[in-house]
Amino acid sequence: MPFVIGNETFEKLSSIGTAANLMVYLTSVFHMSNVRAAVALNAFSGTTNLATVFGAFASDLYLGRYTTVGIGCVATLIGMIILTLTAGVPALHPPPCAGVDGQCEGATRGQLAVLVLSFLFIVMGAGGIRPCSLPFGADQFDPRTESGRRGINSFFNWYYFTFTIAVCGSSTAIIYVQSNVSWWIGFAIPAALMLASCALFFAGAELYVRVRPEGSPFASVVRVAVAAFCKRRAPVSEEPAASLFRTRHASSLVSRLPYTDQFRFLDKAAVVVAKSEVDDAGGRPKDPWRLCTLQEVEETKCIVRILPVWGTCIVYYIAFAQTNTYVVLQAAQSDRRLGGRGFEVPPASFTIFPMLALTVWIPVYDRLVVPWLRRLTGREEGITPLQRMGVGMVLSVVAMLISGIAEQRRRELAVLHAAANGGSLSQNRVSPVSAFWLVPQLAALGLSEAFNQVSQMEFYYKEFPENMRSVAGSLLFSGLALSSYLSGLLVSVVHRATSDPAQGVDGWLAEDLNRGRLDCFYLLIGFIGAVNFFVFLACAKWYRYKQAPADHEQDADGIDQWLPRSVVGDGC
Numbered sequence: 001m002p003f004v005i006g007n008e009t010f011e012k013l014s015s016i017g018t019a020a021n022l023m024v025y026l027t028s029v030f031h032m033s034n035v036r037a038a039v040a041l042n043a044f045s046g047t048t049n050l051a052t053v054f055g056a057f058a059s060d061l062y063l064g065r066y067t068t069v070g071i072g073c074v075a076t077l078i079g080m081i082i083l084t085l086t087a088g089v090p091a092l093h094p095p096p097c098a099g100v101d102g103q104c105e106g107a108t109r110g111q112l113a114v115l116v117l118s119f120l121f122i123v124m125g126a127g128g129i130r131p132c133s134l135p136f137g138a139d140q141f142d143p144r145t146e147s148g149r150r151g152i153n154s155f156f157n158w159y160y161f162t163f164t165i166a167v168c169g170s171s172t173a174i175i176y177v178q179s180n181v182s183w184w185i186g187f188a189i190p191a192a193l194m195l196a197s198c199a200l201f202f203a204g205a206e207l208y209v210r211v212r213p214e215g216s217p218f219a220s221v222v223r224v225a226v227a228a229f230c231k232r233r234a235p236v237s238e239e240p241a242a243s244l245f246r247t248r249h250a251s252s253l254v255s256r257l258p259y260t261d262q263f264r265f266l267d268k269a270a271v272v273v274a275k276s277e278v279d280d281a282g283g284r285p286k287d288p289w290r291l292c293t294l295q296e297v298e299e300t301k302c303i304v305r306i307l308p309v310w311g312t313c314i315v316y317y318i319a320f321a322q323t324n325t326y327v328v329l330q331a332a333q334s335d336r337r338l339g340g341r342g343f344e345v346p347p348a349s350f351t352i353f354p355m356l357a358l359t360v361w362i363p364v365y366d367r368l369v370v371p372w373l374r375r376l377t378g379r380e381e382g383i384t385p386l387q388r389m390g391v392g393m394v395l396s397v398v399a400m401l402i403s404g405i406a407e408q409r410r411r412e413l414a415v416l417h418a419a420a421n422g423g424s425l426s427q428n429r430v431s432p433v434s435a436f437w438l439v440p441q442l443a444a445l446g447l448s449e450a451f452n453q454v455s456q457m458e459f460y461y462k463e464f465p466e467n468m469r470s471v472a473g474s475l476l477f478s479g480l481a482l483s484s485y486l487s488g489l490l491v492s493v494v495h496r497a498t499s500d501p502a503q504g505v506d507g508w509l510a511e512d513l514n515r516g517r518l519d520c521f522y523l524l525i526g527f528i529g530a531v532n533f534f535v536f537l538a539c540a541k542w543y544r545y546k547q548a549p550a551d552h553e554q555d556a557d558g559i560d561q562w563l564p565r566s567v568v569g570d571g572c
Helices: 002-019 022-028 034-063 065-088 109-139 146-180 183-203 218-230 264-270 294-316 326-332 347-377 385-420 435-463 466-498 518-542 565-570
Strands: none
Touching: 002 065, 002 109, 002 146, 002 183, 022 034, 022 146, 022 326, 022 347, 034 065, 034 109, 034 326, 034 466, 065 109, 065 183, 109 146, 109 466, 146 183, 146 347, 218 264, 218 294, 264 294, 294 385, 294 435, 294 466, 294 518, 326 347, 326 385, 326 435, 326 518, 347 435, 385 435, 385 518, 435 466, 466 518
């Protein structure tokens, strides 16, 4: 475990220390506009998270988790080195802005190509590490033993503890070096940390438990869809739970799922039309694309049931996409001095406050709120994961309302400050409002994440069958990916709809936030979040939690216990 935890800690320090300040890097070093940089970062974040789906597939089908994580670590290291070179080699980034007016030369195609190449390697690395690192750590324990179960719980606690430490270290020390000392040194530090992560991971190679790939569970989902379509006209018994084809799962660690009466059109995939469809010797389907087991049908139903809830979470994450883009720009145009003088906090360091709020709230919730809710509701967990996710969505809407009010006040005082000093807004871009007024909205987002994202992980982990846990992890990251793409699209649409360069109209998302209406953009996201919350309520009310199988179903393995009587009797 020291090798696994050490690898995770250094990898998180490296990746977070690189990603947190990219908005400032793209606008100040590569001279991108705010809108272009925000769209680029949303695309980068979305592709990074979407790559986890392909990483999960590669791990389950061919490579296994150890190999996938190893390849991911090396790819991330290469990407970090290339990114460091873009900052350290003058030929790989545009020259500094010249003159009093700050005339800036844009990046060439070659410079952008090298930058994109570094992003591609980082994306490839994240695709291998993110979906597999947590399951790989859990693989080191035997869940069938008491000590193994205790070890898994301890591992999860240490995993999130080190993640918090990584966020705090990256959002303070590394960002300070990047913003105040040197960009290339600020990127060289994460690259060195990633090198240490690789060294630790491969140092424990002889000690790891390596679980062989068993094939992607998505394959069974496709087979169920094909078989149900082919047998769409086949009749289903009035008691499908007793008549559909079933057999024991190949893995003893996968519990049998009980029959559910939702999506009954999928039941036809498990209808036995003729006894010849079943191998008499092994009790298995001869053609898995023609006949599926009830277990495979129920696994497919699990995924279909979860998809509407997952879709609402995509919209929910739009609010969080702003923390690494426009929140950083807000901080940059606010007074970031501690105590009004002296040390100035880097803009990107304000992204630490959501994590701090989450870190403080989780133990309070676990030790104080849950026992009270347990007495109130009679449930072991206090309230259900879906209820906690709903609370998180409400908090995200509240956070956007606070963001709109805070930005409106920041901009108004910036205008008054410019007028009082007899200068223009372009000369007095920094508002006298303290940047620490951004903390309430960031803390609200952190509390929202504590309720929603943590509950999402628990929800997917519990509601997916045991053999689909890697799918559950990739589902969370793919939702984040689509949310980043959606956020980038929203930024582009709002900018085009509200700006008119020919008429000198800067729009809501102006380069100088004092000339824009970022508060309206935040309120728009809050409105979208409110509508999405009511859609989520409908999905949550319709959802049925996975139930434990009945005792008699656990022992039903004989061929005559799943074949319909008409098939057993005459073979027709």
